[in-house]
Amino acid sequence: MLHTFVAYVEDRPGVLTRVASLFRRLNININSLTVGRSERPGLSRLTLVCEASSEAGDRIRASLFKLENVVDVDDIAQAPSVTRELALIKVSATPRNRAQIFDLAEVFRARIVDLTSESLMIEMTGVESKIEGLIEVLREDDGRILEICRSGKMTMRRGHHVSSVVKAMGVVEGESAETEEEQVDEAAADEAV
Amino acid sequence: MGHKENAKTKAHGANGSAATPTTNEADPNAHLTTPTRLTGSEILWATLVGEGVDTVFGYPGGAILPAYDALRKFPIRHVLVRHEQGAAHMADGYARASGKVGVAIATSGPGATNLVTGIATAMLDSIPIVCITGNVSSKVLGTDAFQEVDITGITLPVTKHNFLVNKADDLAHALRQAFQIARSGRPGPVLVDITKDAQQATAEFDFEAAKPRTYRPHPMLHVDDSGLEQAAELIRNSKRPVILAGHGVMESRAMEQVRTLAERAEIPVGLTLLGLGGFPASHPLSLGMMGMHGEAWVNHAIQEADLLIACGMRFDDRVTGTLSTYATKAKKIHIEVDPAEINKNVKVDVALVGDLREVLEQLLPRISGRDGSAWLKTIEASKGAVAVRDINNLPDSGHLYAAHVMHDLWRITGGDAVIVTDVGQHQMWEAQYFHHDEPRTLITSGGLGTMGFALPAAIGAKFACPEKEVWVVAGDGGFQMTAAELATIVQEKIKINIAIINNGYLGMVRQWQEFFYERNYESTPLVSPDFVKLADAHGIPGRAVRKRSELEAAVKAARSAPGAYLLNFMVEKEDSVYPMIPAGSALHEMIRRPENDPLEEKAEDK
Ligand SMILES: Cc1ncc(C[n+]2csc(CCOP(=O)(O)OP(=O)(O)O)c2C)c(N)n1
Ligand SMILES: [Mg+2]
Numbered sequence: 001m002l003h004t005f006v007a008y009v010e011d012r013p014g015v016l017t018r019v020a021s022l023f024r025r026l027n028i029n030i031n032s033l034t035v036g037r038s039e040r041p042g043l044s045r046l047t048l049v050c051e052a053s054s055e056a057g058d059r060i061r062a063s064l065f066k067l068e069n070v071v072d073v074d075d076i077a078q079a080p081s082v083t084r085e086l087a088l089i090k091v092s093a094t095p096r097n098r099a100q101i102f103d104l105a106e107v108f109r110a111r112i113v114d115l116t117s118e119s120l121m122i123e124m125t126g127v128e129s130k131i132e133g134l135i136e137v138l139r140e141d142d143g144r145i146l147e148i149c150r151s152g153k154m155t156m157r158r159g160h161h162v163s164s165v166v167k168a169m170g171v172v173e174g175e176s177a178e179t180e181e182e183q184v185d186e187a188a189a190d191e192a193v
Numbered sequence: 194m195g196h197k198e199n200a201k202t203k204a205h206g207a208n209g210s211a212a213t214p215t216t217n218e219a220d221p222n223a224h225l226t227t228p229t230r231l232t233g234s235e236i237l238w239a240t241l242v243g244e245g246v247d248t249v250f251g252y253p254g255g256a257i258l259p260a261y262d263a264l265r266k267f268p269i270r271h272v273l274v275r276h277e278q279g280a281a282h283m284a285d286g287y288a289r290a291s292g293k294v295g296v297a298i299a300t301s302g303p304g305a306t307n308l309v310t311g312i313a314t315a316m317l318d319s320i321p322i323v324c325i326t327g328n329v330s331s332k333v334l335g336t337d338a339f340q341e342v343d344i345t346g347i348t349l350p351v352t353k354h355n356f357l358v359n360k361a362d363d364l365a366h367a368l369r370q371a372f373q374i375a376r377s378g379r380p381g382p383v384l385v386d387i388t389k390d391a392q393q394a395t396a397e398f399d400f401e402a403a404k405p406r407t408y409r410p411h412p413m414l415h416v417d418d419s420g421l422e423q424a425a426e427l428i429r430n431s432k433r434p435v436i437l438a439g440h441g442v443m444e445s446r447a448m449e450q451v452r453t454l455a456e457r458a459e460i461p462v463g464l465t466l467l468g469l470g471g472f473p474a475s476h477p478l479s480l481g482m483m484g485m486h487g488e489a490w491v492n493h494a495i496q497e498a499d500l501l502i503a504c505g506m507r508f509d510d511r512v513t514g515t516l517s518t519y520a521t522k523a524k525k526i527h528i529e530v531d532p533a534e535i536n537k538n539v540k541v542d543v544a545l546v547g548d549l550r551e552v553l554e555q556l557l558p559r560i561s562g563r564d565g566s567a568w569l570k571t572i573e574a575s576k577g578a579v580a581v582r583d584i585n586n587l588p589d590s591g592h593l594y595a596a597h598v599m600h601d602l603w604r605i606t607g608g609d610a611v612i613v614t615d616v617g618q619h620q621m622w623e624a625q626y627f628h629h630d631e632p633r634t635l636i637t638s639g640g641l642g643t644m645g646f647a648l649p650a651a652i653g654a655k656f657a658c659p660e661k662e663v664w665v666v667a668g669d670g671g672f673q674m675t676a677a678e679l680a681t682i683v684q685e686k687i688k689i690n691i692a693i694i695n696n697g698y699l700g701m702v703r704q705w706q707e708f709f710y711e712r713n714y715e716s717t718p719l720v721s722p723d724f725v726k727l728a729d730a731h732g733i734p735g736r737a738v739r740k741r742s743e744l745e746a747a748v749k750a751a752r753s754a755p756g757a758y759l760l761n762f763m764v765e766k767e768d769s770v771y772p773m774i775p776a777g778s779a780l781h782e783m784i785r786r787p788e789n790d791p792l793e794e795k796a797e798d799k
Contacts, residue, residue, distance in 0.1 A: 014345070014357070021349055055536065062413050062532035068354040068374060072412075 001054045002031070004047065004076040004083070004155050005061065010069040011037070011044045018067050019046070026060070028052050032085075032152030043071060047155045080158040086151040087131045088113075089122045091144045101138075108134045119146060128153065228399040233361035233392040234263035237325065240368040242267055243400045246296050248656050250274055250283035254300025256340060257327030259392035272656065272685055275677035277304050279649035281311020281382075282675070284322040286653030288315075289636045290611055290661075292443075294375050295322040295653060301329055302340030305386070306347065310643060312382045313351040317640025318467060319440065321380035323371045330390040331359035345386050353381030359388040361396035365403035373405045379531040380444060413532035416547045416555065423543045424502075424526045425559035428458055431500035431524075433568045436462040437483065437512075440639075441505015441530060441549050442471030443632045450553035451504055452476070457557070459565025461572060463491045465506050466624055467639045474628035480572070484512035485774045486621040490575045492772075492780040497571075498523040505529065505549045508538040509640070510776075518779035528552045595619055595694045595764045597741050599626035602664065602692065605748050610662040611636060611654050615647035615671035617701040619694035621770040623666050645674030648691070652678060655687050662690070662752065669695040669721045679731045682757045690751045691735075691759040693724050697766045704769045708784065728759035735759030 009015050016035065023030050031049040038045035052060065057075050064073045093101050094117070101120065105112055110124035124131055131150065138145050224231065225243045237260050241249070250272045253261045264271055274280040277299040284295030299308050305326040315322045329338040345355045354374050356367040364387065371383040428434060442451050448471055455462050455478045462472045463483040472479055480491040492514075495501065501523045506512070513519045516538060527534075527541040528549050535544045545552045599622050602612075612627055613636040614620040620637055629635050636654055638646040647667040655663045665672075672693050682689055703717040728735040738747045738760055751758035771786035 017346075018349065025350060058413075058535070059533050059537060062411070062535070065411055065413060066353075066531075066533060 001052070002049060003052055003057055003060065004049050004081075004153070005064065006074045006076060006155055006157075007046050007048065007064060007070055008038060008040065008043045008072040009035075009046060009067075010071065011042055012069070015044075015069040016046075018069060019048070019064070022060075022063055022067065023048075023050060026052075026056075026063075028056075028060075034152045034154050047153055049153050049155075074157070076155050076157065081155050082158060083127060083153050083155045084125050085128055085131055085153050086123070086125050087135075088147075088149040089124070089135065089138065089145060090114075090119055090147040091122065091138055092118055092146055093120050093144075094118065104134070104137060108137075110134060224398060225400045228397055228402070230395055231398040232259070232263065232395050233364050233387065234260040235266065236361060236364045236396060236398045237368065237387065237392070238263055238267040238269060239398060240365045240400065240403070241269060241296060244369065244372045245293070248272065248287065249296040249298050250280040250287075250653065251298030251325075252277050252280060252300065252304060254302075254304045254327065254340070256301035256329055256389050257298065257304070257325075257387075257392075258300075259389060260298070260325075260327065260387070270656075271298075272652070272681065274649070274681055276675065277307030278311050278645065279652075279675055279678045279681065281308045281322065281324060282314065282643075282646050282649035283653035283656070284324070285311060285315045285318075285320050285646075286613060286636055286650030287657040288320050288322050288653075289318075289650070290633055290654035291657035292446075292633065293321075293657070294372055295320075295657075296325065297322060298325040300327050300340070301344070302342045304340075305342055305344040308384075309348060309351065310641075310645075311649075312348055312384065314638050314641045314643040314646060315382040316351045316353070318638065319380050319444065320382065321375035322382045323368075323375050324382060324384045326384065326386045327392065328357070328386050328388045331388045332390070334359070334388065344384065348384050351382070352384050355384040355386065357386045357388075359391050361391050361394040364391060364396070365398055365400065366405070369400075369403050370405040373408055377408045378411055411530075411532055414530075414547045415532075416545045416552050420543055420545050421552075421556055421559060424545060424556060427500055427524050427526060427543065428460075428502065428560055429563065433494075433498045433523075433571075434458070434460045434500040434502060434565070435480070435494050435498045435523075436460050436472075437465070437495075437501055437503045437506050438462050438468045438472050439465045439504060439506025440467035440471070441528075442468055445505060445530065445549040445551075447505065447550035447553055448472070448632055450550055450557065453557055454502075454553060454560065458560055458563040459569065460502065460563075461494065461565075461569060463487070463495060465509070465512055465639070466637065468506060469624060469635045470629035470632045471505075473630040475630050478569075482624050484509075484780075485514070485776075486625065486770050486772065487512075488576075488625070489772050489783060489785070490572055492774070492783065493575055494572050495520050495523075496779070496781045501525045503527045503529070503541070504553075507531075507534045510538070511639075513538060514774050514778055514780040514782075520780075528556075591740060593739060593741050593744070593762065593764050594768055595622045595696070595762070596626050596768075597744065598692065598694060598738075598762050598764065599623050599666075601741075601744050602666075602748060603627040605745060606662060606664075606752075608634075610634065610664050611651075611658060612664050612666055613637070613647050613651035613654055615665075615667035616642045616644045617668040617671060617699070618696070618704060618768070618770050619666055619668050619700070621701075622694075625770075644668075644671035647671065648675050648678045649681075651689050651691075652681060652685070652687065655689055659687075663688075665689060665691040667691070667693055668700060669693055669697065669724075670699045670719055672724070673721060676727065679728065679733060679757075683731050683733065687757065688755070689757045691728075691757065692751075693759065693761050694764055695721065695724065695761055696764050696768065697721075700768075701770070703767070704773075707767070707769065708773070708775065724759060724761040728757075733757045733759055735761065737761040737763060739763045 035046040061075045113123045114121035248270045280297040284297040287295035329341045345357045375383045463480045481488045483491045525541040526543045528545045647665045651665040699717040725735040772783040774783045
C-alpha cells in the first residue's frame with residue numbers, strides 16, 4: 001500500500017541522506033519526497049510517500065524515529081488529510097493556438113505564469129489525479145509538452161493540531177503519539193480540490 | 194599486571210605551561226568546572242575525561258596528530274594497537290566487559306576505514322562505543338585531499354549516529370552527545386569525525402554547558418496496564434511457557450527480574466548466544482542456548498511451547514530457523530526497548546515496548562506463584578538421549594576434541610573467567626560447553642560474526658576488568674586475522690591467556706561444505722604458522738597441546754604465568770558442531786550428532 005509519512009527533521013547538512021538511506025536499506029522506493037521549512041525554527045518538514053506492505057508502517061515510523069535528527073514522525077495512513085502537489089508545465093504554444101490552452105487552464109483552475117512567442121508555462125496545484133488529468137489532456141497534442149516539473153506530494157492532517165505536533169515541540173516526553181485522539185473536522189473533510 | 198603503568202607515565206598537570214588545562218596543581222580537573230579557552234584537541238581529551246574515560250585504543254596519523262600531541266596533558270591511557278580494526282574491537286570488548294562506553298581513535302582515510310568492521314560489529318550487537326577520527330581541514334573537505342575519506346558517509350548505516358565536526362566550538366557538545374547516544378536506549382556505536390583545523394583552533398570549553406539535552410526516549414515506547422494485564426493473563430494460563438532471554442537482559446541489567454519471573458512462575462529459560470550469562474547456566478530452570486546450534490531440548494521446548502516470553506532479544510534468523518514454522522503453537526510476548534524490532538520477524542501477541550527491567554518491574558507484581566512442574570518434567574525427559582554432555586567421563590581415546598577444551602577450561606577456571614571468542618565452530622563449542630553463570634563473562638561477536646574479533650576484544654576486556662582472568666578462545670583461521678595485536682599485549686604488559694582451537698580448517702565453513710556441498714573442501718584447509726613460535730617471537734610463552742591428558746597441566750601453566758600465555762590446542766580436524774539446524778529449516782529439524790559414540794567420531798569414520 002501507499003504510505004505517507006510526515007516528519008519534522010533538523011535543518012542541517014546530511015539529514016536528508018539519513019532519511020533516504022533508511023529507505024534504501026529497506027529497499028523501498030521513495031515515490032515522492034518534499035522538504036521545506038516548517039512553522040518551527042530550525043526544523044524542516046518533509047512529506048515522504050512510498051509503497052510498502054501495510055504492516056511496514058509502524059516499523060518504518062519506528063526506524064525514522066531512531067534517526068537522531070528526526071524529531072517527529074507521523075504516519076498519515078488513512079487519516080483525514082489534505083494532499084497537494086505543485087506542477088509547472090511548459091508547453092509549446094504560438095499566438096495562434098494559445099487561446100485553447102488558456103481555456104484548458106481555466107477548466108483545471110491552473111494559472112499561466114510565463115509566456116513567450118513559442119511557449120507558455122502553466123502552474124497548477126492540486127491533487128495528483130487532477131494534475132495528471134491536465135497532463136493527459138495536454139499530451140493529446142503530440143509534442144506540445146516541453147517540460148514538466150512536479151513537486152511531489154505535501155500532506156497535512158485535517159483539523160486541530162494533533163498530539164504529534166504538540167509532542168514534537170518537546171512538551172511531553174516518552175508518551176506515544178498514537179494513543180492520542182485526533183480531532184478531525186469531518187465537515188471539512190470532503191471539500192477538496 | 195601493571196595495568197595502570199605505561200612506558201611513558203603520565204603525571205597529572207606535569208606540564209606547567211599556561212596553555213595547558215592542568216596548570217592548577219590543586220585541581221587537575223579545574224577545566225571541567227571552570228570555562229577555559231582550549232584548543233580543539235584539548236577539548237577532545239578534556240571532554241573524554243569529563244565523560245569518565247581513562248583508556249582509549251588508537252593509532253595516530255597526520256589528521257589526528259594535533260589530538261595526539263595534546264594527549265600528554267590528560268590522565269588518559271592510550272593503547273597503541275597494530276591495526277585500527279583492533280582499536281574498534283578493543284573499545285567494543287571494553288564496553289562489553291564493563292558496561293561502560295569504549296573509545297577508539299584513528300586518523301583519517303585508511304585509519305578511519307580500518308575501523309569500519311569493528312564499528313559494524315558493535316552496531317549489530319548494540320554495543321556502546323565512541324570512535325573518533327581525524328579528518329582533513331575543513332577548507333579541503335570534499336576535494337579528495339590526501340587521506341581524505343567520507344567516513345561519516347561510509348559509516349552512516351553502521352553507526353547509531355555520527356558527527357562531522359569542523360569547528361572547535363562544536364566539539365564538546367558533539368562528543369557529549371555522542372556518549373549519550375551510544376549508551377542510551379538500545380546502545381550502539383557513534384563516530385565523531387573531527388577536521389584537523391577544528392583540532393587546532395581554540396574555543397571556550399565549558400563542560401557543563403556542553404551537556405546534551407535530556408535524553409528523549411523513543412516516542413513509540415509503549416507499556417500500558419492493558420498490555421501488562423494481557424501478558425500476565427497469558428503467563429497465568431499457559432501450560433508450556435518458555436522465557437527467551439537475550440542480550441537485553443544484560444544491557445538493561447534485568448538479571449534479577451528475569452530470574453524472579455522464571456522462579457515465581459516456574460518457567461524454563463532459553464538463551465540466545467549474546468544472552469548467555471544473563472541467566473545462570475547452573476540454575477535448574479536454565480535450558481541453555483537456543484537456535485542453530487542450540488541444544489535439541491531447548492529448540493524442541495520452543496517448538497512445543499504455548500507461550501514465549503521474549504526478553505530483550507530480537508528473533509534473529511539464527512535463533513528462529515524458518516519463520517513460517519517457528520513456534521507455531523505459541524502466543525508471544527515481546528519485551529523490547531527498540532520499537533523497530535516489534536513484529537519485524539515474528540508477529541507477537543503482546544508487545545511491551547520499553548526498558549526490560551522497568552517493564553518486568555511493572556509486570557512482576559501481577560504474577561503469582563504457578564506450578565510449572567509438568568512442563569518442566571516433559572522437557573527434562575526430552576533431554577534423555579541427547580544429553581551427551583558428560584565428556585569428562587568419556588575414556589581418553591587419545592584424541593583431543595574442542596569440546597574437551599571448552600569443558601575443561603570451564604571446570605579448571607571454575608567458570609570464573611571472561612571468555613572472549615572468535616567466530617566459527619570453537620565459538621559454538623564454547624557456548625555449548627562453557628557454562629556461564631555471570632553476565633559479561635562471555636564476549637563474542639554474534640550479529641556480525643566477525644572473525645578476528647577475539648584477540649583485540651579480549652585486550653579491551655582486560656583493560657575494563659584488570660582483576661579478572663581473561664581467555665581468548667579463537668580458531669586457527671580467525672586468530673590470524675588480528676594476530677598482530679600480540680605485540681599490543683606485550684607493549685601494554687597485560688596478562689591474557691590465549692587458547693587457539695587449531696583444527697587446520699576454516700572449520701565452520703568446512704562443516705557447511707561437509708553437510709551441504711558434498712564435502713568439497715574448497716579453500717578451507719588452512720596452513721598456519723606455528724602459533725607457539727609466533728608467540729615466542731613476541732616474547733610470549735606458550736605450548737602446544739595434542740592430547741587431553743596434557744590439557745590440565747597446560748591450562749594451569751597458562752593461568753600461573755605472570756604474563757600472557759598461548760596454548761595451541763591441536764584438536765580433531767574434521768569434527769562438527771551438533772546439533773545443527775540447516776539454514777532454511779525449522780527449529781526442530783536439526784542434524785544430530787551421529788549415534789555411535791558421538792564424541793569419538795573421526796574423519797575416517799565418515
Ligand atoms: C571476517 C570474516 N570472514 C569470513 C567469515 C566466514 N566464516 C565464518 S566461520 C569461518 C571459519 C572460521 O575458521 P576458524 O577461525 O579456524 O574457526 P573454526 O570454525 O575452525 O573453529 C569463516 C571463514 C567470517 N565470519 N568473518
Ligand atoms: Mg579452524
